[in-house]
Amino acid sequence: MANEKYFPSVKDIEKASETLSEILEPTMLQKNTNLSERFDCEVYLKREDLQMVRSYKIRGAYNKIRSLSPEVLKYGIVCASAGNHAQGVAFSCNKLHIMGSIYMPTTTPRQKIDSVKMFGKEYVDIVLTGDTFDAANTAAIEYAKRSGKTFIPPFDDKKIIEGQGTIGYEMTKQMETPLDYVFIPIGGGGVASGIGAYLKQKWPETKIIGVEPAGAASMKASIENGHVTELESIDKFVDGAAVKKAGELTYEVCRQVLDDIIPVPEGAVCTTIIEMYNKNAIVVEPAGALSVAALRFYADKIKGKRVGCIVSGSNNDIIRMEEIREKSMLYEGLKHYFIVNFPQRPGAILTFIRDIIGPTDELVYIQYIKQTNKEEGPALIGIEVASKDDFHALLKRMEANNVLYEYINENNKLLEILI
DSSP states (O other), X not given: OTTOSOOOOHHHHHHHHHHHTTTOOOOOEEEOHHHHXXXXXXXXXXXXXXXXXXXXXXXXXXXXHHTSOHHHHTTOEEEEOSSHHHHHHXXXXXXXXXXXXXXXXXXXXXXXXXXXXXXXXXXXXXXXXXXXXXXXXXXXXXXXXXXXXXXXXXSSSHHHHHHHHHHHHXXXXXXXXXXXXXXXXXSSSHHHHHHHHHHHHHOTTSEEEEEEEGGGOHHHHHHHHXXXXXXXXXXXXXXXXXXXXXXXXXXXHHHHHOSXXXXXXXXXXXXXXXHHHHHHOOOOXXXXXXXXXXXXXXXHHHTTSEEEEEEOBOOOOGGGHHHHXXXXXXXXXXXXXXXXXXXXXXXXXXXXXXXXXXXXOEEEEEEEOOOTTSSEEEEEEEEEOSSHHHHHHHHHHHHHTTOEEEEOTTOHHHHHHHO
């Protein structure tokens, strides 16, 4: 670590923990029986979803704001966020009686806007601007420069990183002996930098595994390229971790402390959200599911080991659940869409259902408009199967009955347009 520009010290992170003791109790590090049995190891969940603002972001936000002098704070603060960082800043403003301006994209769900208002009360004003986080962030920075208010960044800041690192400090106090693996979600890299830095100094033999959404793996790209790399486009589904460009400070730390980075498909994240709720009664947002979702891709390595997962947040809007279920079913190979050419005669669709749909299959979607001046007409068909193996039997029945079809699951653009 000879040439690092910045590296969080044990002392700085423990000092941050003292600061946070003004408002926070340590979150539990809870052994999960279901996951332990499934992966034949000991799995411990660090329950940041139970924070008062339902994510770890309060740690960095409060630590940063408390580090500012009264002279600076009298002008107020500014941040940009589409969710968890905004809530952490809002809570801190209310607690410390500081005025804050929070810039959010115009596309931010009403539930998140209401949460920011609830935590900040009369101490925050919300500015909706731009269609993306990047646009809102740019506007917030420009406003901070004009107004003299201090900008509170979401991840690329020493005090933010050290605040997030207090999770690692708590883990070392909660475990009698070091864990073998710790899985940490990565968006901009603040929490991975802070926890990773602390654990590498306290538990040097522990493997630190970063986890990114496959559609927004900016830290992995940066480390592979040897410099901070901005992605041209990202999948925004895992909104708490969908970042085009990792931080400069966080990159410097992550490249030193991470033993591996796993890009997890968004569909696997959705499956984990559903399983965490159904089997463990734990509500997690997409970013909060990343670390647990990564276990299936590391199953052989963690067998017989002691594993920690950072469950980073639970700010999940219930109206997203149908989308989450859909993405999970598609990823697991349990839901399939076809464009089928039907002969335009009475009973054609009924014949298809009778001959093609198996005893455990379910026809869940059909869109068809009869065009009487043509011999054939296309229909969009959606079929759910009970297991992956049933899909092959379904295709065989379609081929045996000379069904003309186009399989569109693998055509993401077409699927998004049609469904």
